[in-house]
Amino acid sequence: MRPLTFRKLFFQCLLLLVILFFVVVVALKFGAVPVSLYALGRDLLRVLLGQSSQISSDYGLIIQNIRLPRILLGILVGASLSVAGTSFQALLRNPLADPYVLGVSSGAALGAIFGLIAEPHLALPPDLGALLTPVCAFLGAAATVAAVYFLGRRQGQIESNALLLGGVITASFLSAVIVFLMSTVNTSNTRGMVFWLMGDLSTSFQRSVFLFLAAGFFVAMGVIYATANDLNILLTGEKEALHLGVDIRRVRFVVYVAASLLTGLAVSVSGAVGYVGLIVPHVMRLLFGSDHRTLLPTSALGGAIAVVIADTLARIVVAPNELPVGAVTAVVGAPLFIYLLRRRLA
Amino acid sequence: MSPSRSSTVPRTAPESTRLGTEIRLAVEQVSYAYSANPSQAPLFTLETTSFQARPGEIVAILGPNASGKSTLLQLIAGVLNPLSGRILLNGFVIHSLTPRTRAQRIAMVQQESRLLFPARVWEFVLQGRHAHGRSLRFESSNDVQIAQDALMQVGAAHLSDRLMDQISGGEKQRVILARAIAQQPLLLLLDEPTLHLDIAAQVGLLDALRRLAARYRYTVIVVTHELNLAAEYADQILLMQSGRCLRVGPPAAIYQRELLEQVFQVPLKVEMRGHGRPRVTILADS
Amino acid sequence: MKTLRPLRPRPAACAALAVFSCAAAPSRAQSANHSSPEPPAFREVVDETGRTVRIPQPVRRIVSIAPSLTETIYALGLQDRLVGDTDYCDYPPDAKNKTKVGGGVNPSLEVIASLHPDLVLATKSFNRPETTHALDELGIASYATDPHTVADIMSSLRELAEILGVPDAGAPVVEEMQRRLTDLQQRIGSWPPKRVLFVVWTQPLISTGQHTFLADAIRRAGAVSIVDSSQDWPQVNLEEIAKLQPDFLVFAESHSGEASREVEKLATLPGWKILHAIRDRRYAVISDAVNRPAPRIVSAIEDLAHQLHPEAFEQKPGDAKEKTDKEKPCARPYAFFPSFLNLPPPSLEHVRSTGGCACGR
Numbered sequence: 005m006r007p008l009t010f011r012k013l014f015f016q017c018l019l020l021l022v023i024l025f026f027v028v029v030v031a032l033k034f035g036a037v038p039v040s041l042y043a044l045g046r047d048l049l050r051v052l053l054g055q056s057s058q059i060s061s062d063y064g065l066i067i068q069n070i071r072l073p074r075i076l077l078g079i080l081v082g083a084s085l086s087v088a089g090t091s092f093q094a095l096l097r098n099p100l101a102d103p104y105v106l107g108v109s110s111g112a113a114l115g116a117i118f119g120l121i122a123e124p125h126l127a128l129p130p131d132l133g134a135l136l137t138p139v140c141a142f143l144g145a146a147a148t149v150a151a152v153y154f155l156g157r158r159q160g161q162i163e164s165n166a167l168l169l170g171g172v173i174t175a176s177f178l179s180a181v182i183v184f185l186m187s188t189v190n191t192s193n194t195r196g197m198v199f200w201l202m203g204d205l206s207t208s209f210q211r212s213v214f215l216f217l218a219a220g221f222f223v224a225m226g227v228i229y230a231t232a233n234d235l236n237i238l239l240t241g242e243k244e245a246l247h248l249g250v251d252i253r254r255v256r257f258v259v260y261v262a263a264s265l266l267t268g269l270a271v272s273v274s275g276a277v278g279y280v281g282l283i284v285p286h287v288m289r290l291l292f293g294s295d296h297r298t299l300l301p302t303s304a305l306g307g308a309i310a311v312v313i314a315d316t317l318a319r320i321v322v323a324p325n326e327l328p329v330g331a332v333t334a335v336v337g338a339p340l341f342i343y344l345l346r347r348r349l350a
Numbered sequence: 351m352s353p354s355r356s357s358t359v360p361r362t363a364p365e366s367t368r369l370g371t372e373i374r375l376a377v378e379q380v381s382y383a384y385s386a387n388p389s390q391a392p393l394f395t396l397e398t399t400s401f402q403a404r405p406g407e408i409v410a411i412l413g414p415n416a417s418g419k420s421t422l423l424q425l426i427a428g429v430l431n432p433l434s435g436r437i438l439l440n441g442f443v444i445h446s447l448t449p450r451t452r453a454q455r456i457a458m459v460q461q462e463s464r465l466l467f468p469a470r471v472w473e474f475v476l477q478g479r480h481a482h483g484r485s486l487r488f489e490s491s492n493d494v495q496i497a498q499d500a501l502m503q504v505g506a507a508h509l510s511d512r513l514m515d516q517i518s519g520g521e522k523q524r525v526i527l528a529r530a531i532a533q534q535p536l537l538l539l540l541d542e543p544t545l546h547l548d549i550a551a552q553v554g555l556l557d558a559l560r561r562l563a564a565r566y567r568y569t570v571i572v573v574t575h576e577l578n579l580a581a582e583y584a585d586q587i588l589l590m591q592s593g594r595c596l597r598v599g600p601p602a603a604i605y606q607r608e609l610l611e612q613v614f615q616v617p618l619k620v621e622m623r624g625h626g627r628p629r630v631t632i633l634a635d636s
Numbered sequence: 637m638k639t640l641r642p643l644r645p646r647p648a649a650c651a652a653l654a655v656f657s658c659a660a661a662p663s664r665a666q667s668a669n670h671s672s673p674e675p676p677a678f679r680e681v682v683d684e685t686g687r688t689v690r691i692p693q694p695v696r697r698i699v700s701i702a703p704s705l706t707e708t709i710y711a712l713g714l715q716d717r718l719v720g721d722t723d724y725c726d727y728p729p730d731a732k733n734k735t736k737v738g739g740g741v742n743p744s745l746e747v748i749a750s751l752h753p754d755l756v757l758a759t760k761s762f763n764r765p766e767t768t769h770a771l772d773e774l775g776i777a778s779y780a781t782d783p784h785t786v787a788d789i790m791s792s793l794r795e796l797a798e799i800l801g802v803p804d805a806g807a808p809v810v811e812e813m814q815r816r817l818t819d820l821q822q823r824i825g826s827w828p829p830k831r832v833l834f835v836v837w838t839q840p841l842i843s844t845g846q847h848t849f850l851a852d853a854i855r856r857a858g859a860v861s862i863v864d865s866s867q868d869w870p871q872v873n874l875e876e877i878a879k880l881q882p883d884f885l886v887f888a889e890s891h892s893g894e895a896s897r898e899v900e901k902l903a904t905l906p907g908w909k910i911l912h913a914i915r916d917r918r919y920a921v922i923s924d925a926v927n928r929p930a931p932r933i934v935s936a937i938e939d940l941a942h943q944l945h946p947e948a949f950e951q952k953p954g955d956a957k958e959k960t961d962k963e964k965p966c967a968r969p970y971a972f973f974p975s976f977l978n979l980p981p982p983s984l985e986h987v988r989s990t991g992g993c994a995c996g997r
Contacts, residue, residue, distance in 0.1 A: 005472040005498060005510055007489040036875035066878045069906040097466055124891065130900035137839065199840050206840045206874060208907025230486050237477050241463035246429060248533070249453025249481030294467040297488070324876040325865060328840070 008295055016292055020305035024079070027309050031075050031316040036324065037063035070208065077205050077273065078315045078329070079308040080217045082280055084224075084270040086307025089281025090288075090299055091228050091263035094235040095256060096164050097242075099348075102282035103267040106152050106171030108145045109276035110178030112268060113200040115144015117185060131210065138213060138272040145268030148174060153260065161253040162260055164242075203277030203330030205315050213273065220269045224262040225304065231255045232296040239294070277330045279337025280307050280314075286344050369585065370405035374536060374569050375426070377401050379435035382421055396421050398435065399595040401588055405536075405567040408559060410580035412604070413590030414614055419573040420541055422590070426571060427539055428452045439537060453481030457530035460541040462522065465514055471525050472510045475501055478532030500531040504558060520551040527555070531562065538568045544576055552576070556583045577614075577630040581605060589613060602626050681799060684782040684792065685760055687768070691777045692754045694801050699753040701743050702762040705781065705796075706731050707930035709757070712797050712805045720751045727925075727932065745770055755779060757796070759929065761848075761868075783929045785852040786937070790814065793931070813934050817856060820941055823948045824858040830944045832859040832920075833882040833913075838898065840871050849929050854886070857940035858948075874907050884944060885913045888936075890924040920944055 033039050047064065088103035096105070103109075119140025128136065155170025156162050182200075234255045238245045246252055270277070284307045285299065292298045314332040321327060380399050383392035396418040403409050411419045424430045426437055428444040437444045439455060447455075457478070478500070479493040501507045504524040509517055517525065523543065530538060540559075544552040560583055563570045574580055580587055580601070587604045589596045591613045597604055605628035607620045617633040677693040699720040700706040706725040709718050720735045722743060735751060738744040740762045748756060748771070756771055760782040771778040779799065781792045790810045797806025834854060836842045844850045845865040854861055862880045863872055887895035899919055902908040913919060920943035926936035942949055 005476075005494055007473075007476060007494060010488050013488075036873060036879045063879070065910045066875050069910045070875050070878060073906060099466065124894070130897070131904040133897065134901040134904050204840050206871070208874065208905040210904055210906065233480060233485055233487070237480055239466050240469070240474070240477060241465075243429075243460070244458075244462065246449060247427060247453060247456070247458040248477055249450040251449045289467065294469070295473075297486070319873060319875075324863075324873055325867065325870045326873045328871070 008297055013298055013301070016298060017301050017305065020302055020309070024305055024309050024312070027312050028075055028079075031078075031312050032067065032071060034316050034320050035066075035071050037066050039063070039067060073208070073214065074205055074315065075312055076214060077209070077217075078311040080214070080221055081205065081270045081274045081277060082284075082307035082309070082311030083304040084217075084221050084266040084307075085277060085281040085311075086284040086288075086303040087221075087225055087228060087300060088263040088266040088270070089307075090285040090296070090303045091235075091259050091266075092281075093285055094239055094296065095162075095259050095263065096168050097239065098164075098168065099286070100282070101168075102279075103263070103270075104276055104278075104281070105175065106167070106264070107148050107175030107178055108264055108267045109200075109271045110175050110182060111148025112141040112145040112271040113182055113276070114178055115147070116141040116200065116272070117182070118144070134210060135213070138209070141272035142268050145264070145271060148178065149261070149264040149268065162256040167260070199328065200275040201330070202328040203275040203333070204328040205274050205277075205311075205318075206326065206328075207273065209273065217269055217273065220265060224266045224269075225300070227262045228259055229297075229300050231259055232300055235259070235296045236294075275328075275330065277311065277333055279333045279341065280310055283337050283341055283344065284310055286341075290344075290347075369407050370567060372404065373402045374405050374440060375403040375571075376438040377422075377426065377435075378438065380422075380425055380432040380437060381434045382418075382425060382430060383433050384421070394418070394421070395593050396425075397594045399588070400435075401586070401595075401598045403569045403571065403586065405569055406563050407585045408563055408570045408572065408583055409586045409588065410584035411571065411573045411588045411590060412575065412577070412580050414575060416592070417590040417613075418593040419575075419590050421593075422588075423539055423541055423571065423573050426537070427456055427458055450481050450485075453533060455535055456537040456539065457533040457535035458539045458541070459523075459526050459530050459543055461545070462526060469514050470510075471501070471506070471512050471514060471517065472497065474514055474525060475529045475532050478529040481533060496534065497528075497532045500528040501525075503531055503562065504528045519546050520548070523547060523551070523555065524558075527558070531566075534566075536569060538562075538570045540570070540572045542573055542575070544574060544579060552579060559583065577605075577610070581628050581630065600626070601628055605630065679799070681779070683779045684795075685780045687780065689777050689779050691779065691799060695754045695799070697751065697753045698755050698757060698800070699737060699748050699751055700725065700757045701737065701740055701748075701767065702757065702759040703727070703731075703740075704762070704928035704930040705757040705759060706734075707928065707932060708793055708796060711793070711809050711931045712800065712802055714800060714802060714805070717800075719753060720748060743767060745774065749774055749776065755800075757781075759783075761929075781929070783849050784847055785849055786817070786856055786933065787852075789849060789929045789931075789933065792929070809931055813931055816934050816938065820856065820858075820938055824941050824945045827858060827945050827948055829855070830859045830883045831862050831880070832884045832886050832944070833862055833877055834886045834888075836869060838902065841874055841877070842869055843872050844868070845870055849933075850926060853926055853933055853937050854940070857937045858945050859884070859886070859940070878907075878910055881912050883913065883918065885911075885919040886940065887919060887921050888924050888926050889921055895919065895921040 029041065032044065033041065044064075044067065085103050089101070092101040092103060092105065093099055095101075116137050119136050122140075123133070123136055126136075152167065152171045152174050153162070155174065156167030158166050234245070234250045237248050237250050238252065238255065240248075242252065267281075285303050288299055288302045288306050292302050310333070311329065314336065315329045318327040318329045318332045321332075378400055380396070382396040384394045385392040394416075399422060401409070411422055413419050421430065425432050426444070428437075428447065431445050444452065444456070475497045476489055476493065479489060479496065482493075483490075498507070498510075501510055504527050506521060506524045506528055509521055509525065514522065514525070523546075527543075538559075543555060547555065556579055559570055559572070562568060572580075572584070584601060586599065587601055588598050589604050589609070596613065597609065602622065605620050607618065610618060610620065610630065617635075619631045619633055621629045621631070623629055678690045679693050680688060680690050683689050696717060697719045698709060698714065698717050700709060700718060701722055703722060703725045706718065706721045707727050709715060710728050710731065715730065718731075718734055720737045721731055722740050723736050723738060724740060725731045725734070735747070737747045737751075741764060745767075753776060756768075756776055756778040758768055758778055758780045760780055763780070768778045768780060779796075781796070783789045783792050790813055794803075794806045794810055797803050797809075832854065834844050834850065836844060843863040843865075844854075844861060845863065845867045846861070847866060848868050851861055862877070862882050863870060865872075885899070887898065889895045899914065899917065903914050903917075908914050920940055922936045922939045922943070923932075925932040926940070
């Protein structure tokens with residue numbers, strides 16, 4: 005009998021953190037401008053020690069203003085989607101669940117589209133104007149979350165099957181609305197739509213967006229992690245969970261809201277990056293087991309690693325052009341998913 | 351060895367008297383109605399039922415299908431709220447307790463749903479400790495000890511590292527019981543535990559229940575339709591039919607031929623044996 | 637970018653087409669020639685996508701499913717023969733009064749058929765090959781243009797004039813275009829070209845490749861796009877742009893003020909702030925006409941040249957201002973990205989600020 009100890013968990017997370025660090029270092033090296041890691045490290049150290057206010061190397065501005073934020077965005081998006089995916093798989097008792105199965109991404113896309121339509125009519129100052137798209141996307145996601153919640157309630161609490169059904173129907177409906185809007189679009193500019201459908205990390209955001217994303221991630225992650233043991237037991241069986249002391253109603257509600265919040269945050273800044281929320285939890289289960297006390301943090305780190313790698317590939321494969329990161333995750337993710345599926349069924 | 355617990359049961363009952371003297375469980379005038387649609391008439395009702403149980407006692411809720419046995423058990427477990435009346439455990443109204451507090455005092459053994467992700471037997475049993483301590487925590491060595499003990503008590507210690515879907519039905523039943531024991535409850539509830547077991551396993555299970563009830567002073571409530579098992583092991587029997595509790599009492603008082611024939615709708619014969627335990631023989635059609 | 641695929645012969649469809657053509661041809665000929673009973677004449681030409689088209693002669697009824705071709709028809713003086721155009725055909729203003737057949741992507745085939753056109757005009761970048769296929773199956777002749785340079789636009793125009801039976805109308809238009817372009821070249825030819833980034837879209841960042849007529853227009857305006865791609869609408873990495881530091885950003889707007897608002901928004905974002913062109917607010921804004929391969933593109937080119945090379949036009953400041961005023965785009969209530977969301981005007985009637993137009997291509 006070897007129950008999970010804090011020590012074991014700590015080392016598992018440390019291992020993944022180290023991997024993430026290396027991945028970030030490699031990602032920093034690739035891009036339009038060459039980077040001397042030594043110089044970068046030295047400058048970063050200076051900044052951290054407060055000796056100078058910004059990186060001084062030749063192309064430092066590019067690294068600081070474009071590449072590093074993009075990597076950071078990848079980390080936040082990857083972590084958010086993976087934790088959301090893990091949570092939904094537990095909540096819906098379905099290993100095929102991903103963060104978008106309940107329609108959140110379609111709702112976000114629709115919110116963004118409405119924001120874009122409304123924008124010329126709102127006289128917003130420029131820095132708020134730049135925030136309009138992600139904010140509207142997030143509101144669209146939130147509205148979808150609320151709608152699906154009410155569809156998924158039975159006798160006052162969330163029921164897995166009803167939630168899944170309600171979510172799938174909502175996703176379907178919203179996608180149809182989006183397709184309707186798309187069908188009136190001039191073919192040559194559907195590339196802009198690709199952003200939402202495939203996921204893309206190339207947008208530049210103000211610092212406030214990052215702070216909001218990070219805060220949202222940590223709050224949601226904290227809330228979900230507090231229910232980690234409850235989720236373990238919930239997956240054993242619903243009736244049994246109740247008898248074992250799990251407040252199913254509260255746990256379901258809390259996890260649903262927090263995981264949907266994570267998905268909404270990620271999608272509102274990057275569109276719907278696919279496969280990350282579906283596959284990373286499975287891979288982490290294979291490596292570290294199904295205990296959510298381990299699964300949640302390792303999924304977060306694993307997701308961050310996966311997205312940063314995918315985005316780096318997206319940047320360098322067709323340089324100087326770039327692919328949307330969702331294209332890379334799909335190309336890598338789909339075969340990987342088939343492999344995982346066969347392994348489970350075998 | 352008696353496990354440490356933070357219960358309110360006074361430890362004055364001497365080992366020699368198997369049953370405690372105080373009332374642990376009091377079911378007072380409890381009724382229930384279930385309707386699929388709130389505006390329609392109820393599909394099923396459980397009529398007013400009352401009984402009491404003591405520490406160390408084994409109570410059997412006996413009856414044919416759809417007699418309300420499982421509903422009564424769910425009410426005692428606190429999962430359902432009674433329409434009228436109340437159920438008290440050591441003086442506390444059960445359904446007013448939080449799920450966590452309830453789980454510290456009441457353990458349920460029932461057919462397991464299919465596991466979604468692979469789990470080991472020891473992980474499974476350790477889940478019984480969830481209600482004790484904070485929700486998010488790592489299991490302490492005390493928890494591990496209790497879980498190991500529980501497995502030993504049911505004779506499944508050798509299965510500890512196996513995967514749950516690799517053990518037989520009977521073994522699974524024992525593991526589930528071990529998990530319930532690990533909860534260190536006051537009340538142990540079992541819903542048709544002998545359904546899929548062969549005879550040896552059935553006897554083994556009930557023997558274990560009797561032993562555990564004596565050792566840990568559990569109040570055991572078993573829902574069953576097995577006439578002879580109930581007669582052999584129960585201290586008290588509730589005879590149910592169509593939502594009504596027809597009679598409460600020791601086996602000798604319940605096992606009257608006319609009464610049983612009316613409830614179970616088969617011709618049978620009741621024999622009183624020496625130690626007060628009746629035996630029922632079903633008379634085949636000739 | 638989609639390509640117009642060559643016709644795939646399908647036996648059943650060919651048979652149907654044959655029957656249909658036989659049935660349709662006489663009635664079309666009759667409706668077109670109700671005054672004098674001539675035998676229907678056809679002319680076989682190869683359009684710019686390589687399709688062989690049989691065009692009934694003379695061409696009396698034309699439907700245009702691309703705004704650029706609508707403009708071209710007006711430039712050739714053939715507007716009386718234009719019986720239908722798209723919702724986005726808004727220039728010249730009279731084009732709005734024609735019967736609408738829908739959008740460019742999904743025009744209503746029924747409406748087109750009901751107009752009994754002799755010829756439908758399409759262009760590869762705006763329309764889909766499915767539409768021309770469908771028209772073929774209905775027995776309606778369709779001719780598609782595919783200009784990749786400004787010179788192509790001019791030769792398309794000449795070719796169209798010939799096909800439509802007014803060869804003499806094409807020459808003056810083309811000559812005027814050529815004259816203005818040559819004048820422009822004389823003025824700015826000696827100045828080094830400005831390095832620019834043409835911003836089609838900001839999120840994600842999409843620019844134009846080297847083989848579009850847009851890129852050619854930019855070249856003629858005395859600029860060179862820093863994006864070197866054979867794709868028509870490549871998504872480019874912001875880092876590349878930051879490394880190359882274009883002298884100017886170029887925006888095509890259909891609604892006045894869109895571009896400056898967009899630039900102000902970009903100036904608040906860390907990734908864009910480091911572009912000198914954003915920092916110093918060095919950007920040029922031209923009319924959406926640059927997106928249409930039609931005669932008006934020359935005005936857009938001139939406008940761009942004025943903004944990029946003001947020093948070449950110092951002698952006549954009045955002229956420059958005149959030209960830019962003349963090409964002021966009409967008010968349009970939609971968001972900045974010109975072609976992203978061209979919702980059909982009727983459904984958004986209530987959001988129009990002025991009796992404005994929807995711009996497309």
